[in-house]
Structures are given as C-alpha cells and as structure tokens.
Amino acid sequence: MSTTPSTPGTPGTLTVGAVSAGFGRDLDDNLRQVGELVARARERGTSLLALPEACLGGYLSVLGSGRDGTHPDAPDSLPPVLEADGPELRRVAALAREMTLVVGFCEADGGRRFNSAAIVSGEGVLGVHRKVHQPLGESLYYEAGDVFRAVDTAVGRLGALICYDKAFPEAARGLALDGAETVVCISAWPASRTATAGDLADDRWKRRFDLFDQARALENQVLWVASNQAGTFGSLRFVGSAKVVGPGGDVLAATGTTEGVAYARVDVEDLLGTARRAMFHLRDRRPDLYVEHERVAAHA
Template identity: 70%
Template sequence: MTTTDTHRGSAVAAVCAGFGRDVDENLAQIGALIDDARQAGVGLLALPEACLGGYLSVLGAGRDGNHDEAPEDLPPVMDIDGPELARVAAMAGDMTVVVGLCESDGGSRYNTAAVVTGDGVLGAHRKVHQPLGENLYYAAGDGFGCVDTPAGRIGTLICYDKAFPEGARALAVDGAEIIACISAWPASRTATSASIEDDRWTKRFNLFDAARALENQVVWLASNQYGTFGKLRFVANAKVVGPGGDVLATTGVEAGMAVAELDVPSALATARRAMFHLRDRRPEAYPSALATAEPFSPVGEGHA
C-alpha cells in the first residue's frame, strides 16, 4: 500500500489486484480489501474492472492479425440487483465502492462498473468503448452520467473509455468531482517489453490518467487488474491523480492499494483558482461534426 497525506479529509483509494473466475473467492478478496481500506480511513474505493468473475482471457488480434483467439470461457453474468452486489454493499457499509462485473439484462452482456454503499447500488456504467474484439462478447453502453454518493459526486469509466476525452468531459460537465476509471488494462501483445514498467501500453495507461485528470480538473482514481489472466499480462499502476494532473499515490508495477488523503472540494478549488478548464470552454466554437461524424476507418479497411 502506498499513501500520501497531501490534504486533510477523507481518503480515496484505487486497487491493483488479480481476480479470476471464482466469485466466492473474489468476494472474500474484496472483503479483505474493504477492511484494509477502512483501516486506512478510505471513504471511496475503486476496485478493478471485472473483479467479480474475472475478465476475458484473451483480447486482441491473433498472431496473423485476425480476431481469431476465442476465450476459454466467459465471465459469469450477474444482475445489478443480484446477490453478488448485495454482498459487496453489505461489506461496504458507509464506504463507497466501485466494483466491476459482467452484467446481463436478460439478453445482452455488458462490461459494467457499479457504485455501491451499504444502502445498495447507487448507479452503474456500461462500458461504451470496446477495444480489440471485445464487442464480440459484450454489448456497448450508450452514455455517461454521474451519481451522488457520501464521498461526493462520482462518474465512472471502464478501461478503454479513458482513451476518449469525450467520456471524461461528459462526466465533468455533469458535475463529477471524482472520476473512477476501473481497468483490466493489459501490456502490449506486439512489440512487447520484458519490463512492465517500460511497456508502451503502461506508458499510455499512465498518460491517459494524468491527461484526463488535468484537462477536467477532477480527482481521478485508476484501478487495474494485476498479474496474468489467460494470455493477458496486466500493467498494474493503480493510482490517485489530483486535479492538476499530479500523481498523489500509485502502486507502480506491484499489487496493492494507492491511497491519498485529500479534501476533494478544497483540491478542486485550488486547481480551478487560476485556470478553470470547464468554465472556459467555448462549445459554440467546436464543430458539431465532432459528435456526429462517422467512425474513422483505418487505412486498408472500409475504403473503396
């Protein structure tokens, strides 16, 4: 666990840990992490993407460049009102916890982040942006929104969502004080590095975290899976980023919990005292085509 006491107030934390298919084992691990967080004075805890039931065991192109590597199995589906999240809520008590799961609406699967407290599920986000064939196994979410919690107004994103500034900006405009982006972010499967620390996807993961926090002047929590799962090797680097883009706490390439003690309203006010990126936006100058343009097709795909 790494901790920084940068401000007075309730602590926030992001977890780096590995989770597999055994849901009962996942719940026991989540309970232990919540207990550790409570001992550290944490009021808001972000757990990794797919921490209930595990992630996909492969992601991305096979060796010949095609999406031809099917996972050995799929994560178990759960209901937002089901017993698994009810157990997490009971363990959370007065803490706010962001937890990842494979949600089903009875027809489609969704990669979902749920925000829970002892009062139950306060809100949920279905992952909108799907990388490298994830759409073969999940339907996509269709929007972004915040939820009011005892820890403040929170927005959630999942993994690849962070690569698109529109999602984080939508949450910031909706009043997010804190954005929790939960991930199962793997290392690159091409041009791989022997060191996770030097991997190019590790660098991208960390760059997105700092940029999204800074451009929206929000507190940013980034959780991530740890270790390996199937053919995936995760980049770790769970962290708390302040509204100035500065990393307040990180696990680096190790498993653990990044904890930062800070007064969120005070941190936001300080960051926005001289420069206020949300107030100074000029929406009337931005082309509407940014929202309505057809998706770009890479060279060699979708062109006559």
C-alpha cells in the same frame, strides 16, 4: 477531520484508495478478496475504494478470439453474468457499509451482456456505468453502453468509466459536465502484445495508461482514481499501475506495476477549488466552436 462526511456533496478530507490486484473466475474467491481489501481499507479510514474492472468474475481471458470467448490459452470461457440487483452485489453492499466502492462485473440485462462498473455503498447500488468504448474485439462479447452520468454519493458527486473509455476525452468530459468531482476509472488494461517489454515499467501500453490518467484529470480538473487488474489471466498480462491523480495532473499515490493499493488523503473541495481558481477549463470552454465532423482520416 472525519473521513465520513455528514452530507453528500461536502465530504471534506477523506482517504481514497485505488486497487491493483488480480481477479479470476471464482466468484466466491473474488468476494473474499474484495472483503479483505475493504477490511484493510477500513482500517485506514478509507471512504472511497476503486476495485478493478471485472473484479467479480474475471475479465476475458483472451482478446480477439472466437465469439464464445474460448481460446487454447484460456482457463475458462466467458465471465459469469450477474444482475445489478443480484446477491453478489448485495454482498458487496454489505461489505461496503459506510464506504463507497466501485466494482467491475459482467452485467446481465435480459439476453444481453454489458461490461459494467457498479458504484456501491451500504445503501446498495447507487449507479451503474456500462462500458461504452470497446477495444480489440470486446464487442464480440459485450453490448456497448450509451451514457455518461455522475451520481451523488457520500464522497461527493462521482462518475465511473471503464478502461478504454479513458482514451476518449469526451467520456471524462461528459462526467465532468454532469458535475463529477471525482472520476473512478476501473480497468483490466493489459501490456502490449507486440514489441513486448521485459520490464512492465517500460511497456508502451503501461505508459499510455499513465498518460491518459494524468491528462484526463488535468483537462477536467477532477480527482481521478484509477484501478487496474494485475498479474496474468489467460493470455493477458496486466500492467497494474493503480493510482490517484489530483486535478492538476499530479500523481498523489501509485502502486507501480505490482499488486497493492494506492492510498491518498485528500480534500476534494479544496483540491478542485485551488485547481479551478484562475483557469477553470469547464467554464472557459467554447462549445459553439466544437463542431462534429463526419470526415475520418484516410488511414482509418
């Protein structure tokens, strides 16, 4: 079957890819990398490609430092700010053409900065997700987003999350309830900075990264596409581990901790239909019993 669907929402069989790669501050180099990754993905008939968080301009080079983002180990300070309708994302749209891409960037909105993910096709920017959950002092550098919303694309209804968002079940559930059939979570997920493992495959934060991917896919019965930065940047070492996870929580393709692209050939409608045939988690919810409690555990 064709990898290019005839109508949005009914994509049929398609190839999806999740990227594990390193991206620094040089925007021209970033766009060159994106172009090369897209070209190779196109050769494989890929319809959806997820690139890492902050692939345009690089992530923070250290977490928990001063408000200006500087640190003795940092090659530079803060990522460059980009407009969602600016020339850089227009270049990404030109690269995308018939494909759907998800890319991470530091978004400018007036005097505010957001850690954002853009869903882009040849038609332009289809939607932007601003990272809601901010770990390890990230709020010193970025404002927080405040919405989870899916968008219609050529590969079906798609929602985006960023990194730490995946640790919160409500984030992915919000997208699933908004009709997302596929959730792309882009990341710059580092290895643990304490009790570090010599082998990244044994790193405890890497293990959490993988567990969250599989749990979020399974509990929402969606196709889950997880990209991540790889290598090192400043004082951070990233765990890679890009993957595609089916709605049963099964890993369909993975890169491991090295650079690469995890490709999977999927029929999203068939996968979701099979997973949801008997036990459909979204249908069987009991929201009348899910009460928000103001109490917080004492140790918090």
